[in-house]
Amino acid sequence: MSEELEKLYKDMAQSIIDGDSDLAVELAQKSIEMGVPPLDAITKGFVIGVNYIGDQFGAGEAFLPELVMAGEAMKAAVATLEPELLKLGEARETMGKVILATVEGDIHEIGKTLVGTMLSASGFEVTDLGVDQPADKIIGKALEIDAQIIGLSALLTTTMVRQRELIEELDKENLRPRIKVMVGGAPITRDWATKIKADGTSEDAVGAVQLAKQLVGKS
Amino acid sequence: MRPKLTLLSDYIIARILAEAYELLLRPGIKVQNEEARDMLRREGVVIDPETNVAHIPASLVQRALESVPREFYLYDLHGNPTVHYGGDSVHFDPGSSGITMLNPETLEHDTTETEHLIRLLKVAEQIPQYDAQSTAVICHDVPKDIQDSYRLYLALLYSKKPIVTGAFTNKTVQEMIDMLALFAGGAEAAREKPRAIFDVCPAPPLIWSNFGAGNLIALAKAGVPAEIVSVPLAGAAAPVTMLGTVTQHTAEVLAGITIHQLAQPGSPIVWGGAAAIFDMKKGATPMGAIETAMLDCSYAQVAKTLGMPTHTYLGATDSKLVDAQAGLESGITAMVGALSGINMISGSGMLDFLACHSAEKLVIDAEGIAMAKRMIGGVKQHTDTLATGFYDEKINFKGGDFLKQKITMQLFREEQYLPSDVIDRNSTRQWKESGSLDAFGRAKLRVKELLASYRRPELDSDQVTRLRSYMLALAKKAGIEELPKLEEYETA
Numbered sequence: 001m002s003e004e005l006e007k008l009y010k011d012m013a014q015s016i017i018d019g020d021s022d023l024a025v026e027l028a029q030k031s032i033e034m035g036v037p038p039l040d041a042i043t044k045g046f047v048i049g050v051n052y053i054g055d056q057f058g059a060g061e062a063f064l065p066e067l068v069m070a071g072e073a074m075k076a077a078v079a080t081l082e083p084e085l086l087k088l089g090e091a092r093e094t095m096g097k098v099i100l101a102t103v104e105g106d107i108h109e110i111g112k113t114l115v116g117t118m119l120s121a122s123g124f125e126v127t128d129l130g131v132d133q134p135a136d137k138i139i140g141k142a143l144e145i146d147a148q149i150i151g152l153s154a155l156l157t158t159t160m161v162r163q164r165e166l167i168e169e170l171d172k173e174n175l176r177p178r179i180k181v182m183v184g185g186a187p188i189t190r191d192w193a194t195k196i197k198a199d200g201t202s203e204d205a206v207g208a209v210q211l212a213k214q215l216v217g218k219s
Numbered sequence: 220m221r222p223k224l225t226l227l228s229d230y231i232i233a234r235i236l237a238e239a240y241e242l243l244l245r246p247g248i249k250v251q252n253e254e255a256r257d258m259l260r261r262e263g264v265v266i267d268p269e270t271n272v273a274h275i276p277a278s279l280v281q282r283a284l285e286s287v288p289r290e291f292y293l294y295d296l297h298g299n300p301t302v303h304y305g306g307d308s309v310h311f312d313p314g315s316s317g318i319t320m321l322n323p324e325t326l327e328h329d330t331t332e333t334e335h336l337i338r339l340l341k342v343a344e345q346i347p348q349y350d351a352q353s354t355a356v357i358c359h360d361v362p363k364d365i366q367d368s369y370r371l372y373l374a375l376l377y378s379k380k381p382i383v384t385g386a387f388t389n390k391t392v393q394e395m396i397d398m399l400a401l402f403a404g405g406a407e408a409a410r411e412k413p414r415a416i417f418d419v420c421p422a423p424p425l426i427w428s429n430f431g432a433g434n435l436i437a438l439a440k441a442g443v444p445a446e447i448v449s450v451p452l453a454g455a456a457a458p459v460t461m462l463g464t465v466t467q468h469t470a471e472v473l474a475g476i477t478i479h480q481l482a483q484p485g486s487p488i489v490w491g492g493a494a495a496i497f498d499m500k501k502g503a504t505p506m507g508a509i510e511t512a513m514l515d516c517s518y519a520q521v522a523k524t525l526g527m528p529t530h531t532y533l534g535a536t537d538s539k540l541v542d543a544q545a546g547l548e549s550g551i552t553a554m555v556g557a558l559s560g561i562n563m564i565s566g567s568g569m570l571d572f573l574a575c576h577s578a579e580k581l582v583i584d585a586e587g588i589a590m591a592k593r594m595i596g597g598v599k600q601h602t603d604t605l606a607t608g609f610y611d612e613k614i615n616f617k618g619g620d621f622l623k624q625k626i627t628m629q630l631f632r633e634e635q636y637l638p639s640d641v642i643d644r645n646s647t648r649q650w651k652e653s654g655s656l657d658a659f660g661r662a663k664l665r666v667k668e669l670l671a672s673y674r675r676p677e678l679d680s681d682q683v684t685r686l687r688s689y690m691l692a693l694a695k696k697a698g699i700e701e702l703p704k705l706e707e708y709e710t711a
Contacts, residue, residue: 019628063637065628072623113619130617189648203646 005036009045012077016049019069021076028080038081038088042123046077050121054206064114067205071117078120095123096216097147101133103162108155111184111205115151118205119212135166142179148216151208152198154185163188164196171197180215184208221307221597224558226513227465227520235462235521239469240277247274248425248474252432258481273474280473283480289526291444291487293351293381294412296676302350302381304416304444304489304528307560309595310350311553311588312383313343314535314569315418317356317576323663326540328575331356333703335576336370339568340377341673342578342666348585348592351381353565356576364697365690367391368398371415372690375402376683376705379676383446383565385418389433392417394693396441401685410442416489416563418448421471423456432478439482446489446530446563447475452504453514455497461510465517468494472522489562490522491530493573506535506566506573507548512555519559528562534584535566535573541580541659545570549580550587557591579662582669586642593636601630641665 008031015023024046031041053070056062100116102109109131116128129141142150150170154160163183170176180199183192193201199215202208213219227235250256250273256266259273266273290305302310319328320335329335339355354370361369367387374382375398386392395417396409403409419434421427427435438445449471451457453464472490479488494514495504505511515531522529534553538544549567556564566573567588568581602608614620621627641661643650654660687702694702 019625060640063631065622065631068619068622069625069628109617110619110622113617114622117619117623186646203648 005034008034008036009041009048012041012045013049013052016046016070016073016077017053019066019073021069021073024073024077025080028077032081032084038084041081042078046074047123050074054118054122054209057204058206068114068117071114071121074121075117093123094125095213095218096149097125097127097145098149098151098212099127099129099138099142099145099147100151100153101129101138102131102153102155103159103166104132104134105162106154106156106159107131108185109153111155111186112151112153114205115153115184115208118209119151122209122213124209124212135162135169138166139169139173139175139179143175147179149180149182149212151212152181152183154183154188157187160185160187160192163198167196167198182208182211182215221595222558223307223560224516224555225520226517229524231462232521232524235466235469236524238466239473240280242425242467242470243275243277243280243474245274246425247272248427248470249273250427250432250474250478251429252427252436252478253429254436255427255432255478255481258436258478262481275474275477280477283477283484284473284525286480286484287476287527288485288487290528291413293416293444294414295381296379296414296678298412300412302563304487304530304562306562307523308562309557309560309564309592310562311534311564311567312349312351313339313353313355313581314532314566314573314576315353315355315383315385317569317574318359319571319575320356321541321570321575321577321579323577323579323659323666328539328571330359331576332360333358333373333705334708336373337377337705337708338578338670339576339581340374342581342669343568344378344380345669345673346582346585348588349380349567349581351383351563352378354382354384355568358703360703361694362697362699364391365693368394368693369690369702371395371398372686373705375414375686376678377675382415383418383563384415386434387430389430389437392434392437396437396443398686398689399443400441401689402682404682406441413442413444413487416444416446418446418491419475420448420450421475423449423451423471424467425471425474427471427474427478431475435475435479435488436482439479439486439488442483442486444487444489445479446491447472448530448532449475449492449494451492451494451514452497453495453510454499457494461514461517464494464514465521468492468514468518469521472518487528489530490518490525490527491563492518493532494518503537504572505537506532506569507537507544507552509551509555512552515561516555516559519561523560529560530563530565531556531559531561532566532573533561533564534588535569536580537570537572539571539575541570541577541583541662545580546583546587546658549584550590553584553587554591554594557588557595560595578666579659582639582641582662582665583658586638589636589638599633601633602626639665 183198292300293302400406400409457464496510533556536545536548567584
């Protein structure tokens, strides 16, 4: 690898670590001008930064704003490279498609938004439906885009039962295991996830990415 | 705007000073040190030859106050000024001179020896909230004659930070001054960049003992900073009223400063203390009582009126365990000390009326100190507009909007103190997975980590040899042939 290229990859990783979206976009454009394969720019450059921040967060060394900014910078970099990928006909192999939503009757979404950011940054195609979403709408969208995973958030003990209802609905329609369900939110425990037959839960956004990778068989 | 706690009006402070000057004349101050009496007599002070009570006039005290430095620094091993005595600077150090240490496994108060002091030095060395070390406990495994100098010796070997210490006799204060000079490479170097400060106590009420005054004189002559730790006990060894006790404290400190400045004008000295109330049920001297903190805040205010550097004893507890009482007494009083703008606040880590030390308490207290320091950091304006600038076109009315702003990443560490794992902010599940520990349990883990990560400071080998042979010579004079083998504590 030429020294220039090596430096470019390193700068790309650093721009993610610093959460610097503008610089990440600039470096992505530069890589296009240099004729760097866009997939290489992602996997050898930007992704290294995301992984680093994820590890740091897991170790208690990095904090939520850094994690989110890194995710945002990653999204911006990928968005810049995407047209090139399409042109070359080598669309980035996505990790999978995920639908995220907060269940009906519940309007909390900071945790879900974080999970969305981290999933996107890790190569998932994320469709975030937002808050207060009825089960049929979530399932309909999942079928429409052929999502492999539904991520369901609930912050209240009174609304977490909606997670169970959605899973029962999927089972009734025989949509599992084609669609996996991961559940999350402050009151959600592993016991709860097992009890309602969800495919898994995680306590934080970094863990959610690992879980999603497992669920699509790419961990 | 920096928050500040004041308990006294200017009018009351003026009256405290006026009455303190009266006390210095009548009844006067009992001065039990001959050299101090000679110096006072040479200035025309009338001293009763029977009782040794000196009637010190205001004019002499005021002259002393004119020559006293209003600020000075203590320096670390590398000569960096890291502790500022003066103004409203706030520093914390572990409490001094404990005689027992809480055994975290048996919960017994073990008699302290070399290994205990080393453990405390190692832990405090790595906690940024402690700007200075203290000679925290007495090592009972060495003879009495060297128990004070030996603590300083260990602190010099195990720490880079400035040291709050003290001597137990007039002979040993000189030995300790010599030890510091030897370590610094000469008396001049030790004076120029002092590494340590010595606590010196008058005896309440209104007594400067032979030992206390002798220490003041020796330190003044050497130019080594002294810290007057006046210990009036409201209701027993001082008037029951807070204002009466603060006035007596003022008189005791003013007399000390006068003796000190007569010995060497311009030598650094601090207006300090360990005032406390006297508990009328148990006859105890509660360091965790709110009135104790109020006395300290009050006398610091008097000191600040005169522009003097300040010290106090807060952040300790009277509980025997690192429990809820320890947490609330230490946390509340540390906060009072910080809000009072006291330059050096000693006492962290201590239980049981300053008798017992605990490494686990040191790490918990550090969190209380961090909260107190954050508090005096105040509410700051970081941005041109207070809020409107945060709501740009990217706002989509979602809870996570602000997490995505660059300014959040830039400013959150300034706005929020990020506590260590001693403070639990886990979810219940994470807390259970980490062993369902209480603060003491978490502190035990943190102490183990700190002991494992500790590294001795790299010292000049000549310096160490000089220090060791000096200490060994003192030990031999005290009747022992060898000092405790420090190598044995390396993996403590």
